[in-house]
Amino acid sequence: MSDTAPESDTIVSVQGLHVSYGRVQAVRDISFDVPAGAVVTLVGANGAGKTTVLNAVAGLVKPRAGTVLYRGRDVTRWPAHKLVAAGMVLVPEGRQILGTLTVAENLQLGGWRRRKASAAAIDEMYERFPVLAERRNLRAGSLSGGEQQMLAIARAMVARPQVILMDEPSMGLAPKMVDEIFGVIETVRSSGVTVVLVEQNARRALRAADTGYVLETGTLAHSGPAARLLKDPRVVQAYLGVE
Amino acid sequence: MLQQLANGLFAGSIYALFAIGFTLVFGILRHLNLAHAAIFTTGGFLSVDLISRQGLPIWLAFPLVMLAGGLIGLLLERIAFRPLAGRPDEHFAGLISSVAFGGMLIALVQARYGTEQQSISSEAFPNEVYTVAGVSISLAQLTTLGLALVLMLGLAWVVAATPLGRAMRAVAENARAARVLGINVERVTASTYALSSALGAMAGMLMVLNVGQGDLGMGLAIELTGFAVIILGGMGSLWGAMAAGLILGLAEALTIHHIGSSWKDVVAFGLLFAILLVRPQGLFGTIKAREV
Numbered sequence: 400m401s402d403t404a405p406e407s408d409t410i411v412s413v414q415g416l417h418v419s420y421g422r423v424q425a426v427r428d429i430s431f432d433v434p435a436g437a438v439v440t441l442v443g444a445n446g447a448g449k450t451t452v453l454n455a456v457a458g459l460v461k462p463r464a465g466t467v468l469y470r471g472r473d474v475t476r477w478p479a480h481k482l483v484a485a486g487m488v489l490v491p492e493g494r495q496i497l498g499t500l501t502v503a504e505n506l507q508l509g510g511w512r513r514r515k516a517s518a519a520a521i522d523e524m525y526e527r528f529p530v531l532a533e534r535r536n537l538r539a540g541s542l543s544g545g546e547q548q549m550l551a552i553a554r555a556m557v558a559r560p561q562v563i564l565m566d567e568p569s570m571g572l573a574p575k576m577v578d579e580i581f582g583v584i585e586t587v588r589s590s591g592v593t594v595v596l597v598e599q600n601a602r603r604a605l606r607a608a609d610t611g612y613v614l615e616t617g618t619l620a621h622s623g624p625a626a627r628l629l630k631d632p633r634v635v636q637a638y639l640g641v642e
Numbered sequence: 643m644l645q646q647l648a649n650g651l652f653a654g655s656i657y658a659l660f661a662i663g664f665t666l667v668f669g670i671l672r673h674l675n676l677a678h679a680a681i682f683t684t685g686g687f688l689s690v691d692l693i694s695r696q697g698l699p700i701w702l703a704f705p706l707v708m709l710a711g712g713l714i715g716l717l718l719e720r721i722a723f724r725p726l727a728g729r730p731d732e733h734f735a736g737l738i739s740s741v742a743f744g745g746m747l748i749a750l751v752q753a754r755y756g757t758e759q760q761s762i763s764s765e766a767f768p769n770e771v772y773t774v775a776g777v778s779i780s781l782a783q784l785t786t787l788g789l790a791l792v793l794m795l796g797l798a799w800v801v802a803a804t805p806l807g808r809a810m811r812a813v814a815e816n817a818r819a820a821r822v823l824g825i826n827v828e829r830v831t832a833s834t835y836a837l838s839s840a841l842g843a844m845a846g847m848l849m850v851l852n853v854g855q856g857d858l859g860m861g862l863a864i865e866l867t868g869f870a871v872i873i874l875g876g877m878g879s880l881w882g883a884m885a886a887g888l889i890l891g892l893a894e895a896l897t898i899h900h901i902g903s904s905w906k907d908v909v910a911f912g913l914l915f916a917i918l919l920v921r922p923q924g925l926f927g928t929i930k931a932r933e934v
């Protein structure tokens with residue numbers, strides 16, 4: 400898989416990725432392709448390496464080996480800000496809202512690169528998320544967890560990305576809020592943005608995705624169409640359990 | 643008495659301008675930049691050079707000194723701070739390397755201008771003196787106060803209301819989150835140093851215009867006062883540095899008038915100790931020191 404050229408509609412292609420933190424090998428030889436316009440999910444247990452893969456793709460950690468192709472270009476060594484400018488944006492684990500800044504300022508920072516155009520994008524986000532519009536002049540730290548997650552996604556969307564990488568957007572949220580977040584992911588996808596979704600909630604993630612990859616201790620254990628993984632007895636037993 | 647207050651205000655505006663640059667770097671980056679005083683001195687000598695030796699008009703010397711200060715700030719960041727970024731001893735090592743950078747800068751100033759005081763030619767600045775309500779105020783003093791206030795308010799505006807300022811506050815709160823948003827953290831860091839150092843050099847120029855000369859010890863003298871201002875105003879607080887600079891200038895002037903000039907440092911540092919003991923976050927509070 401890693402030595403065949405990616406198909407033309409592949410927007411992100413990860414080939415032979417290795418990442419280490421000092422002597423800890425977090426990710427070993429992971430390869431996967433993300434078709435443009437699709438929702439691809441990476442699922443796996445705590446510590447499997449999901450965040451590490453996303454951070455390496457987003458340019459926040461430097462891989463020890465392997466390549467990341469974005470729209471056919473080798474972006475493996477690109478700094479994060481350059482990738483954002485090129486249309487690949489991360490919604491990080493734990494949201495990383497700037498709590499001392501206002502909601503509006505957080506959104507403006509999302510459009511840091513495209514100051515003029517971002518005003519329109521910000522208005523769209525206020526329309527999509529009326530809560531954010533209501534609270535636009537409040538400090539972002541005063542929002543609830545769910546609202547902060549909305550803000551994190553809205554902030555990423557202000558950059559008008561082509562690919563959005565989401566790291567556990569449903570983490571720590573009440574079930575109703577989780578539904579809301581998956582609804583948002585659906586609208587993001589229907590607006591034409593490619594989504595790479597990392598989740599511990601494997602069942603939910605696979606239902607929302609076209610393709611799934613299952614990580615186990617830093618390597619790919621299973622992969623395939625999400626619908627098939629949902630029925631794969633090995634995946635069901637290890638990650639999905641009985642409903 | 644009024645005359646003393648006026649003098650205090652003018653001196654205080656220079657303290658404030660010096661301190662605001664120092665506190666900016668601390669507030670945004672948590673770096674203690676001990677080269678700031680050397681940049682102040684360099685700004686002072688450079689303005690004597692430009693005005694008295696090169697014969698440039700003063701209005702042209704102002705932007706040139708700020709530009710030079712900004713460039714030195716970029717160099718400082720590149721040499722003394724960036725190579726240390728991400729190291730566990732980043733903050734302490736940065737403190738030391740900034741001392742070294744400041745020492746080098748002073749040595750270069752000395753190599754070029756010698757150890758003698760450098761006087762600014764008396765015709766450099768129109769020697770106008772106005773008398774208002776029995777208080778005599780020189781044009782140099784008015785210019786100093788006006789420029790210092792404009793620059794400080796300008797800085798506050800940049801930080802509060804511009805995209806660069808927003809990015810600076812984002813970096814101050816969480817550099818990693820700022821990076822995720824596509825902010826070029828290295829560039830914001832460099833810009834912070836450039837702004838800070840431009841203001842530091844400008845403070846040096848205003849000092850020289852007011853006292854009529856520059857000497858190699860001028861940075862050392864204001865550095866200690868500057869620390870008092872920063873502590874008084876709250877580390878990292880721009881408004882605090884502004885207010886505290888003026889307060890300290892006034893306190894000094896009153897001390898000189900009522901007690902004697904040898905007591906002025908006693909009062910400044912007495913104030914510093916009192917604040918550290920009673921209100922360590924400064925008069926105006928401050929950006930909270932990061933946990934970790």
Ligand SMILES: Nc1ncnc2c1ncn2[C@@H]1O[C@H](COP(=O)(O)OP(=O)(O)OP(=O)(O)O)[C@@H](O)[C@H]1O
Nearest residue numbers: 420423425443444445446447448449450451452599
């Ligand atoms: N900064 C770091 N330094 C050292 N080791 C790390 C670091 N970050 C992650 N690791 C290790 O790398 C491995 C993969 O971690 P990673 O955060 O990618 O997992 P994850 O699948 O995202 O887990 P979770 O579901 O808990 O978020 C783990 O063993 C973790 O302990």
Ligand SMILES: [Mg+2]
Nearest residue numbers: 449450451492
């Ligand atoms: Mg994770």
